[in-house]
Amino acid sequence: MAFVPPPGYQPIYNPSIPYSGPIFGGVRPGMSIYVQGYIPQDTNRWFNINFACGQEEGSDIAFHFNPRFDGWDKVVFNSFQNNEWGDEEHKRDMPFSLDQNFELVFIVTPDYYQVNVNGQSYYQFNHRIPLERVEALQVAGNVMIQSINISGSRMAPGYEEALPVPSFPSGNLPWTPPSFNVLLQTMGGPAIYSPQREELLCIEKGVTLASRFLLVNGYVYTHTHTFHINLKASCNNDIALHINPRVSEGIVVRNSFLNGTWGEEERDLETNPFQPGQYFDLSVRCGNYRFKVFINGQPLFVYNHRLRPFEQVDTVEIEGDVAVSYVHV
Incomplete structure (x- = not known):
C-alpha cells in the first residue's frame, strides 16, 4: 500500500x-x-x-x-x-x-x-x-x-484550479481544542489552520469523502492518554471509521458505530505511531471498498467499509487530548 x-x-x-x-x-x-x-x-x-x-x-x-x-x-x-x-x-x-x-x-x-x-x-x-x-x-x-x-501546488499538467486565500485564526499551539465537526470540502479548497468551533460552522455542506483524501496534522501532548478521529454521516450520526489512538496503552483502535451499536474493534498494529510530544501527519483515502490510512507518509492500516452506502460520510469529528493544527480535504 x-x-x-x-x-x-x-x-x-x-x-x-x-x-x-x-x-x-x-x-x-x-x-x-x-x-x-x-x-x-x-x-x-x-x-x-x-x-x-x-x-x-x-x-x-x-x-x-x-x-x-x-x-x-x-x-x-x-x-x-x-x-x-x-x-x-x-x-x-x-x-x-x-x-x-x-x-x-x-x-x-x-x-x-x-x-x-x-x-x-x-x-x-x-x-x-x-x-x-x-x-x-x-x-x-x-x-x-x-x-x-x-x-495548492500543481502536481500534474492541467491542474489549474485557483485556490481562494485561506483565513487563519490567532492563538497558541499547543492548545486544548473543544470537540468539533468539520463538514468536508473538495481537495483544492482552503486549508483550515488551528480550527475552532465557530470557524468550522460556516464550511459548505453537501460534500462527501468518497474518492477523496482527508489530511489532518496535529500534536500529541506529553500527557495525552487518548483521542479520536471519527468519519461520520451527519444524516444519522453513524460513524464509518473511528480512529482511536490510546497513547497510554500503545494501541490504535479502529471501529464503526452503526445503528446505535459499536462493532468489533480492530487493534492489530505492530506499533503506535502517535507518541507523546510529537507531531503527526495523518492521511485518509476513501476508496470504493476501504479506507487507506497513512501516518507521516507511511502505511498505517486498511479498514474495509462497514457503512453502506459509504458516500454518506460527510463529517469529521475530532475529540480528546490533542492539538489539531491543520485540516484539509
Whole structure:
C-alpha cells in the first residue's frame, strides 16, 4: 500500500538538510507551505527557509526566512536578487525555542507571505519578486525537519484550479481544542489552520469523502492518554471509521458505530505511531471498498467499509487530548 498524494498536495518527509526541492507548478496565491521541525538544544547559529527562483546555487531568492540564535536572537527577512541582498527586515520576538518542536506555516497571498509560527500570526513579508518566478524551496542550517507539506501546488499538467486565500485564526499551539465537526470540502479548497468551533460552522455542506483524501496534522501532548478521529454521516450520526489512538496503552483502535451499536474493534498494529510530544501527519483515502490510512507518509492500516452506502460520510469529528493544527480535504 503506497502513499500517493492527492492532486495539489506535495509532502516531503524527513528531508536531509540542506534541502533543495521544486515546488511543482510554481507559487501562486492561496498556496500554503506547512513545516514541522525541531530546534536542537546545542543550536547557537541559525537556520533558513528560502522561496527561491531556482534550485541552483546563487539563484534569486524571493523570500529569505532566517531565525538567528546568536545572543541577539531575532528573525531576519530579506530577498536576494542580481547577486545582492535587499533591505533587511527583522523581528526580535523569537518564536522558536531550543530543544523544542515547532510548527511553521507560510501562506501565500497576492501581496505578501503570511508567516504563522506555532498557531500564531507572526509576520507579513511583502512581495519583492513576482510569484511566478518562484520555483523551489530551500532549507539550510542547524534544524531538523520532520515534514514539509506544500498545499495548492500543481502536481500534474492541467491542474489549474485557483485556490481562494485561506483565513487563519490567532492563538497558541499547543492548545486544548473543544470537540468539533468539520463538514468536508473538495481537495483544492482552503486549508483550515488551528480550527475552532465557530470557524468550522460556516464550511459548505453537501460534500462527501468518497474518492477523496482527508489530511489532518496535529500534536500529541506529553500527557495525552487518548483521542479520536471519527468519519461520520451527519444524516444519522453513524460513524464509518473511528480512529482511536490510546497513547497510554500503545494501541490504535479502529471501529464503526452503526445503528446505535459499536462493532468489533480492530487493534492489530505492530506499533503506535502517535507518541507523546510529537507531531503527526495523518492521511485518509476513501476508496470504493476501504479506507487507506497513512501516518507521516507511511502505511498505517486498511479498514474495509462497514457503512453502506459509504458516500454518506460527510463529517469529521475530532475529540480528546490533542492539538489539531491543520485540516484539509
